[in-house]
Amino acid sequence: xxxxxxxxxxxxxxxxxxxxxxGVDIPFDKGLEGHxxxxxxxxxxxxxxxxxxxxxxxxxxxxxxxxxxxxxxxxDILRQVILLIHEQKYSIINIDATVICELPKLTPYIDRMxxxxxxxxxxxxxxxxxxxxxxxxxxxxxxxxxxxAQAICLxxxx
Numbered sequence: 001x002x003x004x005x006x007x008x009x010x011x012x013x014x015x016x017x018x019x020x021x022x023g024v025d026i027p028f029d030k031g032l033e034g035h036x037x038x039x040x041x042x043x044x045x046x047x048x049x050x051x052x053x054x055x056x057x058x059x060x061x062x063x064x065x066x067x068x069x070x071x072x073x074x075x076d077i078l079r080q081v082i083l084l085i086h087e088q089k090y091s092i093i094n095i096d097a098t099v100i101c102e103l104p105k106l107t108p109y110i111d112r113m114x115x116x117x118x119x120x121x122x123x124x125x126x127x128x129x130x131x132x133x134x135x136x137x138x139x140x141x142x143x144x145x146x147x148x149a150q151a152i153c154l155x156x157x158x
Contacts, residue, residue, distance in 0.1 A: 003113035005051025009043035022113025028104040035064035039074035095152035106132035
């Protein structure tokens with residue numbers, strides 16, 4: 001059986017936080033606000049994977065009300081999501097994701113993001129695609145108030 005899942009996430013940009021996207025610490029004067037490290041890309045991907053396997057979302061498995069996971073590395077979240085889908089006998093066919101922001105410019109970091117995602121998911125880098133786009137200065141992303149990401153994932157039962 002083949003199943004598809006989609007994920008979407010948004011985090012506000014704030015002073016005093018690191019800007020971590022796709023597991024890469026990106027030099028920028030603002031970072032993403034959240035209970036975890038607020039990696040918007042890995043959250044969208046994790047939600048897409050969980051959705052494809054019919055396992056809810058990361059809020060169900062990693063609630064922002066749980067103090068024991070405060071500031072958790074989102075790569076740890078992604079790795080735990082992979083363990084969950086493997087328990088259900090699913091494996092990833094492919095992942096496609098888009099980060100939406102004006103700044104920071106992400107092109108120099110895309111390959112590192114893809115490598116992190118492939119490594120954490122235990123898949124070949126060729127089945128992971130990450131893109132970056134802007135909203136041409138429109139909306140909250142265009143004003144630099146936050147960053148959004150969307151992802152889609154195809155899984156198959158083993």
